[in-house]
Amino acid sequence: QVQLVQSGTEVKRPGASVKVSCKPSGYTFTGYYIHWVRQAPGQGLEWMGWINPTNGGTNYAQKFRGRVIVTWDTSTSTAYMDLTRLRSDDTAVYYCAREFYDGSGYFDHWGQGTLITVSS
Amino acid sequence: QSVLTQPPSASGTPGQRVTISCSGSSSNIGSNYVYWYQQVPGTAPKVLLYQNDQRPSGVPDRFSGAKSGTSASLAISGLRSDDEADYYCVAWDESLSGPVFGGGTKLTVL
Numbered sequence: 342q343v344q345l346v347q348s349g350t351e352v353k354r355p356g357a358s359v360k361v362s363c364k365p366s367g368y369t370f371t372g373y374y375i376h377w378v379r380q381a382p383g384q385g386l387e388w389m390g391w392i393n394p395t396n397g398g399t400n401y402a403q404k405f406r407g408r409v410i411v412t413w414d415t416s417t418s419t420a421y422m423d424l425t426r427l428r429s430d431d432t433a434v435y436y437c438a439r440e441f442y443d444g445s446g447y448f449d450h451w452g453q454g455t456l457i458t459v460s461s
Numbered sequence: 462q463s464v465l466t467q468p469p470s471a472s473g474t475p476g477q478r479v480t481i482s483c484s485g486s487s488s489n490i491g492s493n494y495v496y497w498y499q500q501v502p503g504t505a506p507k508v509l510l511y512q513n514d515q516r517p518s519g520v521p522d523r524f525s526g527a528k529s530g531t532s533a534s535l536a537i538s539g540l541r542s543d544d545e546a547d548y549y550c551v552a553w554d555e556s557l558s559g560p561v562f563g564g565g566t567k568l569t570v571l
Contacts, residue, residue, distance in 0.1 A: 376560070385463060385565040386498075386506065386549055400558050436505055446496050446551040446560035449517070451505035 343367040345375075345437050345452035352458045353427050361455045363420040363437030371395040374440040375420045376448065377411060379433040387433075391440065392420060427459045464489065464561035465550050472569040478538040481566045483550035485531050489561050493553040495533040497526060500547045500565075509548070510535065537568070545570045 348362040363375060377389040390401035392411040399411050410423040420437060435455045438448035466484040473479040483495065495513050498506040508517055513533065514526040525536045533552075537544055550563040 378562075385547075386500075386562045388560050388562060391559065402557070402559060441511075444553050444558075445494060446553045447494075447508065447511050448496075448498075448506070448551075449508055449511075451507075454505055 343439065343450045345439060345450055347435075347437060347452040347455045350456045350458075352460065355428055355459055355461055357427050357459075358423060358425040359427060359457050361422045361424075361435050361437075361457070363422070363452050365418065365420070365439065368439075370418050374443055375411075375413070376438050376440055377409075377422045377435060378438060378448075379435045380454075381430070381433040384433075389422070389435075393443075394418075394420070424457075427457075429459050431457065432459045433457060463564035464554065464557075465552065465563035467548075467550060467563035467566045469564065470567045470569065472571055473537075473540045474571050475540055475542060477540045478536060479540055479568065480537075481535045481548055481550075481568070483533045483535070483563050485533075485552055485561070487531060488556045489531075489552040489554040490528065490533055491531040492555055495526065495528050496551045497524075497535045498549045498551065500549065502547070506549065540570055542570045544568060 345365045374391045376391040390411050392399045394413045412421045437452040439450045441447045441449040497510040499509045500506040510526040513528040523539045547565045549565045554561045
């Protein structure tokens with residue numbers, strides 16, 4: 342069955358960087374984009390960016406451009422989301438999700454979420 | 462401020478029918494499908510409806526969707542206590558080349 346398994350909880354200081362991994366299984370990876378979505382405590386869902394595992398192409402929400410990099414490691418078939426210059430308002434649960442149809446917003450499978458806490 | 466506009470809350474009693482609206486623009490809902498997600502607090506979102514009104518396998522037919530112009534709606538009939546959750550609408554936005562989300566609607570079953 343399709344699964345996306347994410348790395349575990351992290352606590353970071355303001356100004357630091359964090360790298361979250363997302364390892365899919367149960368399907369052909371190159372057929373589906375991987376997106377990153379975050380959710381601050383008590384808030385709604387916020388799209389951050391996507392990656393095409395076939396060619397490494399990416400696109401990011403304007404808000405995160407310059408601070409986020411999403412990559413795909415072909416050797417381990419794992420997606421990574423790097424967020425730099427962390428601030429307290431980056432405290433959130435970060436999800437990766439598989440997009441069933443490219444350019445749709447149809448996320449049929451999600452990772453379990455990774456809590457990132459930014460605190461001094 | 463979310464690109465898609467949803468009411469922050471909705472409520473109903475068991476057995477009632479509730480509707481949640483989602484308003485967007487020509488660059489998102491007006492030109493693409495709408496997707497609805499259900500999120501129980503502490504868990505990842507789960508897709509409830511795809512392509513405006515299609516239910517994935519396992520989603521009961523109590524859940525239905527509609528779209529007209531730049532707005533969409535989710536209807537839940539025969540409300541049950543386990544429908545209490547947050548509901549989000551999503552659509553692809555052509556100008557952003559990415560999905561846009563509604564702010565979410567917290568459904569309370571009284």
